[in-house]
Structure formats: structure tokens, C-alpha cells
Amino acid sequence: MIELNEATKRYGTKVAVDRLTLHVDAGELFAFLGPNGAGKTTTIKLMCGLLFPTSGTVRVGGFDMEKEGDRARQLISYVPDQPYLYEKLTGREFLQFIADMYGLSRPHGLKRIEAMIELFDLCDFVDDLTERYSHGMRQRTVFAAALLHEPRVLIVDEPTVGLDPRSIRLLKDLLRQEANRGTTVFLSTHSLDVAEKLADRIGIVEHGRLICYGTLDSLRARAALDGSLEDVFLVLTEEAMREREIAKGA
Amino acid sequence: MPPSDANSASQRSPNTGVAAGQLILFQWLRWHLLRNSLTTLFHGSRVRLFTIVLCSAIIWLGIYAVSVWGFRRLEEHEIPFAGGIIGTLFDMLFLALAIMLIFSSGIILYSSLYSAAETSFLLSTPASADQVFAYKYQGALAFSSWAFILLGTPILLAYGWVFAVPWGFYVLLPLFFLGFVLLPGSVGALLCVLLVHYAPRQRKQVLVAVALILLAVCVWWGYRVSLSARTAMVNADALQRLLGQLAFAQGPLVPTHWMARGLEAAARGDLAGAFYPLALIWSNGLFLYVLAAWTAQRLYRRSYDRLWTGGTLRRRYGGHWLDQVLNTLTVFFHPQTRLLIIKDFRTFRRDPAQWAQVLIFAGLLLFYSVNTRRFYQRDIGQVYQNGVSLLNLTATAFLLCAYTGRFIYPMLSLEGRKFWILGLLPLQRERLLWGEFAFSATGALVIAELLVILSDLLLGMDWAVLVLHILTVGVLAAGLSGLSVGLGACIPNFRESDPSKIAVGFGGTLNLVLGLLFLLVVIGLMAAPYHLLAAVSLERDAPAHLPVARLLLGVGAGVAVGVLAVAIPLRLGIRALRTMEF
Numbered sequence: 001m002i003e004l005n006e007a008t009k010r011y012g013t014k015v016a017v018d019r020l021t022l023h024v025d026a027g028e029l030f031a032f033l034g035p036n037g038a039g040k041t042t043t044i045k046l047m048c049g050l051l052f053p054t055s056g057t058v059r060v061g062g063f064d065m066e067k068e069g070d071r072a073r074q075l076i077s078y079v080p081d082q083p084y085l086y087e088k089l090t091g092r093e094f095l096q097f098i099a100d101m102y103g104l105s106r107p108h109g110l111k112r113i114e115a116m117i118e119l120f121d122l123c124d125f126v127d128d129l130t131e132r133y134s135h136g137m138r139q140r141t142v143f144a145a146a147l148l149h150e151p152r153v154l155i156v157d158e159p160t161v162g163l164d165p166r167s168i169r170l171l172k173d174l175l176r177q178e179a180n181r182g183t184t185v186f187l188s189t190h191s192l193d194v195a196e197k198l199a200d201r202i203g204i205v206e207h208g209r210l211i212c213y214g215t216l217d218s219l220r221a222r223a224a225l226d227g228s229l230e231d232v233f234l235v236l237t238e239e240a241m242r243e244r245e246i247a248k249g250a
Numbered sequence: 251m252p253p254s255d256a257n258s259a260s261q262r263s264p265n266t267g268v269a270a271g272q273l274i275l276f277q278w279l280r281w282h283l284l285r286n287s288l289t290t291l292f293h294g295s296r297v298r299l300f301t302i303v304l305c306s307a308i309i310w311l312g313i314y315a316v317s318v319w320g321f322r323r324l325e326e327h328e329i330p331f332a333g334g335i336i337g338t339l340f341d342m343l344f345l346a347l348a349i350m351l352i353f354s355s356g357i358i359l360y361s362s363l364y365s366a367a368e369t370s371f372l373l374s375t376p377a378s379a380d381q382v383f384a385y386k387y388q389g390a391l392a393f394s395s396w397a398f399i400l401l402g403t404p405i406l407l408a409y410g411w412v413f414a415v416p417w418g419f420y421v422l423l424p425l426f427f428l429g430f431v432l433l434p435g436s437v438g439a440l441l442c443v444l445l446v447h448y449a450p451r452q453r454k455q456v457l458v459a460v461a462l463i464l465l466a467v468c469v470w471w472g473y474r475v476s477l478s479a480r481t482a483m484v485n486a487d488a489l490q491r492l493l494g495q496l497a498f499a500q501g502p503l504v505p506t507h508w509m510a511r512g513l514e515a516a517a518r519g520d521l522a523g524a525f526y527p528l529a530l531i532w533s534n535g536l537f538l539y540v541l542a543a544w545t546a547q548r549l550y551r552r553s554y555d556r557l558w559t560g561g562t563l564r565r566r567y568g569g570h571w572l573d574q575v576l577n578t579l580t581v582f583f584h585p586q587t588r589l590l591i592i593k594d595f596r597t598f599r600r601d602p603a604q605w606a607q608v609l610i611f612a613g614l615l616l617f618y619s620v621n622t623r624r625f626y627q628r629d630i631g632q633v634y635q636n637g638v639s640l641l642n643l644t645a646t647a648f649l650l651c652a653y654t655g656r657f658i659y660p661m662l663s664l665e666g667r668k669f670w671i672l673g674l675l676p677l678q679r680e681r682l683l684w685g686e687f688a689f690s691a692t693g694a695l696v697i698a699e700l701l702v703i704l705s706d707l708l709l710g711m712d713w714a715v716l717v718l719h720i721l722t723v724g725v726l727a728a729g730l731s732g733l734s735v736g737l738g739a740c741i742p743n744f745r746e747s748d749p750s751k752i753a754v755g756f757g758g759t760l761n762l763v764l765g766l767l768f769l770l771v772v773i774g775l776m777a778a779p780y781h782l783l784a785a786v787s788l789e790r791d792a793p794a795h796l797p798v799a800r801l802l803l804g805v806g807a808g809v810a811v812g813v814l815a816v817a818i819p820l821r822l823g824i825r826a827l828r829t830m831e832f
Binding site for chain 1: 278286287290367368371374375377555559560745
């Protein structure tokens, strides 16, 4: 469903994403981990067609993001780390806008809006202007909008920041359910416990390079460690940093 | 394919209507945003709405009254070539407005297409690039052309009133306006997209180069016109020569001339003669719009990518010798206040859009001052010299008012959601305002005193006038800074990140109106009485017996008004800042 082939992205002379090759299947929940500035958000922006690769290709749902980006985006929902809401629209109007943007027919759109309001428990505030929403209310509205059109690919960047434990639990259940329903979920996060519990496969990126990816067991084997994902992550990223320093010295 | 995919695909609208669907959807979005904003405005502060309407009405009526007076003089005094003068005035008016619209729509479109959070949201949805462009273009055009409506309509309605034009003129006027804004708006949009796409890293340098070339052309042309204008007042042939120098704006291929020609035909009742230029304006405007949208469809997403990834990931910003100079100059302030001044100065100097505007304004005023000396000093005499000196002082005061309104008033608002950083600092909050005040007043004093001293020296004014002007400018700089800093704290707008939008909002408009009133009062009390008395004695050719005591009383009253303009707004601002939650 998501295919990156030798995708490289440069910011001037700096390489943000370095020859990244990655395939994520339909119905898979893929967790994308890495230290700050490793290239996670740039990779996500390449997948959404907000940025284009300097070399290599990015395809979503079989569509090349450079040539058929509009068709690919029809399949995608992207929830960034700082999601945008129109402050002068109510939550319901925002959901209506999203339904129309993704071309849902009016009766189906209305049905889906009601379903999302119920699922995310928005009814108390959905008719207020979003400028009055708290962080949690905003996050719930954004997820409702993201799932409204039943996307085939859900890309989520740091979804748990600022959420209370109940909302985090709700979110985790939801992401798992979506993957079980056949949606490809690409989750970028620093919450290693969330990744450990939810992900089918995990990828770790460091300085733009995908240093390893696979199931948690395969990563443990690679790190020669039978510990938590946190331990595995630290060992693998430090190893990659050391290798990079050696290569730089040579 | 999972079952939900097949299900949802069958429930989607057909793809054939996607473009039309998005067009309608964006209009729906605009309408809902507007409706909800207006509802909030009406249910919020009525005073705020009333002030906005009142300020706009005052400006509109002021321009209307001046225009009626000007057209009446042309009509009553049987000035030679009156028709030619009005035609040329229209040409120059529309040319100036067109240039203004090209720049303003281009700059507004740049910030809304490339740096707004809404844009990255829209670009991650299936919205097509040309539809996003069209939606943003309409917004930019509406935002940049309100000034065109505010400045243009009273002049044209005054023209219609004085010359008793037929009703067709008033019917066609909005059609001409609407069609006309498409032309410069589309040019600005096209330039914006092309510039970002082809020179994403050099866009600032290209813009500065274009601005400098334009400035050079204006200076050269202004110099030539001023030479002709010097003799045109007394000589009909010279007047014709002067009109000839403005003929470049009257070519058959110049769109602003279509506007002038069409409106003049409408004013004569020649509807056939008006429809042809109207058709030219609309067809060319729509063609340029289609061209801009077509260009955006191909280049917008790519240019967005180039802009955001064209530079390096991190850019190193070090100290600058100017920071050191300012640090030394402000050594007498409390260290915390000094730190805040340096912080504000750094923010200011790292934003070329901010300081370039001050430089352009000051450069134009400097050019004007230098030219007026050539224009008046030797040829016309002391009466005009005296008047021009007052005019220069007033122009400098207007520059100060624009500077404090545009750059100082939004400063606290620009802290935005980061205000908690300042709020949590171990310093008394009033220091924030005193820091801003010191920063503003110092900058304003340096620029304005230099301009006014230079202008007076070039005009050969007496030392007493020089001292009077220096004192007046000092009071103006302090008072306008106090007003802007104080009101900026009383009516902050933490939601907006664009300083130009903060400056034209409710608080900014109120600040501007109060600033204008203040400068008129201060000049009226401190400088105008001297100049009026001097003008009377010069005209009578009698030695001046100036009532020094009364003049000094005026100066004292002006200083007192200045002190109040600093003390009251700052006091209110400090009180608001102390209770501000973040």
C-alpha cells in the first residue's frame, strides 16, 4: 500500500531522508521510530505529497505521489503532530467540509458524521466554534475527520502528545481496530510503549537512514537483546551513530 | 480490497465533478467562515464594530471632501487643459493603485500560499493545486483591494457629483472596479508563484532588486516631472509639456488607461465608448487569472516543495555588530530592559520585509526633501519655503505614525502563543513595555530627527525653526511610541501571526486614528502657529513680531499632550499586562 523506493530528500546540501526503501502492506500497523531530527516527519510529508523526493519514488495505493498525487491523497488521511482546524468553523461544519472534500455523497456523509460524533463522543461540543476547543477536544475532532471518509491509509504523527490516559487508550484501540479493518496505519511516535503494544512491524530511522525494520522479535534478534523496545531502540540507534562516526572519520 | 473500501468507493461522488465540486466547496467554506466571523463580531463588542465602521467612514468622507474640493476648483477656475488634467489624474490614480495591488496581492498571496498552516492542511487533502490557489487568490484579492475601494470610490464618486454625470456612470463603476482588480491581482499572483518556483532561495534578493529598480525609475521620473512642474504653474506650454511627460500611462495598451478612458466615456454618457474598455478590462483580467491558475496547477505544489526544502535544515544565526552597537547605546537602561530591546531588535533586523519597508518609506521622504529644496528655495521664495518646511515636518510625522502603527503596535501581539515565555521570566512585566517603548522611541527619534534636520538645513531654515522642529519631532516620537506600545498591550491579538493583519485589525486601526489625531494636535500646538504667523508676516513683507510667550505656551501645551500620550496608554498597558493570563 505504501512503497518508498530509494527515496532521498535533500534540504539544500543536507540529506534529510537517505535512500529509504520501505513497503507497508494493507491492514498493517507500522510504527516509525527515530530520534529527533532523524527524518520521520520529512518521510511522512513525502508520503502525503506535501514534499517530493529529490530522487527515488514514493507510491501510495499504487499511485505515484509526484504524478498522481491527487488520486493517492483520496486514499490517505494525515494527522500531523500539530493538526489544523478552522477556528471559525464548528466541529460539525469541519466534518462536513472533510466529507465534501473527499467526495462522499450527502446522505452517506451525514451518516458518517453522526457515526464519528458518536464514536469520538463529540456531541457536547460539536456545534461550538473550534476556537473554544481544548487540546483533547481538538485531537478527537481531528481523528473523527481523519476516519470520516474511511481512508485506506492513515498516517499519524505523534498522536498521543497532550492526551490524557483515557484518550490514549481510546486512540490505541482505535488504531488497532482500523488496522484490523484493513486500513494501513503508519504511526510515527516517540511513545515506545505504544509502538511495542500496537505495531505489526517497526522501523527505526536515524539521520535519514532506515537502520532496521521488522517485527519486534526480529529487532531484538538484530540487537542481540531480549529486552523492551526501549532497550532495543537505544542499542540500535547508538550502534548506528557509532557506525556513522566511524564512516565520517574514515 | 477490504470490504469497507468497496463500500465507501460506491458512496463517493463521481470523479467528473471533482473540480466543480471543489470550487463550490471552497465557496461554502468561505461563506461559513465569513458568516461565523461576523456572528462573533456582532455578538462580541459592538463598540469594536462601530469603531471599524466609523474609522472607515471618516477616511472615506475625508477623501471624498478633498476630491470634491479639487474637482470644484478645476471646474470653477477654468484652468487650462482641465479635461487633460482630470484624464491624467485618473491615469496616474489607477496606475498607482495597480502597482500597489500587484505588490500587496503578491505579498499576501505568498504568505497564504506558502507559509500558512491552512495551506499544508489543504495540500495534504485531495484538493487540487489550482483550486487551493483560486481560494487563496480570492482571499488575497479581497484583502488587498479593500484599500483600493476605500481610496478609489470617493474620488470617482466626487468626480461624478461635481460634473453631474449620467446614472450609467454609477452603474458601470462597480463593474469597472471588479474587472480592474483582476488585472494587477493576477499579475501579482503570477509573479509570486513564478518567483518562488524559479528562485526559491533568492526570492528576497530578487524582490529587493525589483524594488530598487522601481525606486530608481520613480526617482528619475519624479525628478523630471518636478523640473517641469516648477514652471507649469505659470506657463500653459510648460503645463502641456508636463502632461506630455505623463503620457506613458496613456498608451492604448496600458490597462490602467482603459479604466480611465472607460470611466470618462461613462461620465460623458457615451455607453458604447465605455463598454469597449470595460470588455478589454474583463477579458484581459480573466485571461490573466486563467493563466495564473494554469501556472499554479503546474507549479504550485512543486514550488511549495522547493521553498521548504531549498535551503539547509538549520541555519546558523550569530551575533551581529549592530546588536553590539545597540547594546552599548542602551547601556543606561536596566540590564533586563536592555535584553528585551536587543531581542526585539534582532527579530526586527532578521525580517527584511519589516525593515525594507521602513527604508523605502524613509528613502522616499529623503528624496522628496532633497527635491523640494531644488523646487522651491530659489525660485519661489520664503513664503513657500516656510510652508514647505511645515509640510516636511508633517510628512515626517505621518511616517512616524505609519512606522509605530505598522511595526510597534503588533510587537506584543506577535509574541502570540509564546507569550508565556515572557510571562514566566523573572522580571516585572512593566519592563516589557518600557523595553518596547525605549526600542520604538529610539528608532523613531533617530530616523525622524535626521529627516527633519536634513530637510530644514537643505531649505535653509532659521536655527529657531530647527530647534522647534527637533522638539516637535521628539514629542511626536515619544507620544506615538507610547500610544502604540500601550494600546498594543491593551488590545493584543495573540491569534494572528502576520503583523500587517494585526496592524489593520481593530486595535491597529484605533491606534492609527488616535495617532493621527495626536500628531495633528501636537503639530497644531507646537509648530503650526509659528509657521502661520511667519507666513502672514512674510506675505505682508513686514518684519515679524512674533508673540513669543504665546508660542512658548503652545510648545508647553504640546509637550504636555506628549507626556499624556506616553503616560496614559503605558499606564493602561501595564495594568492590562499585569492581569494578562497566558
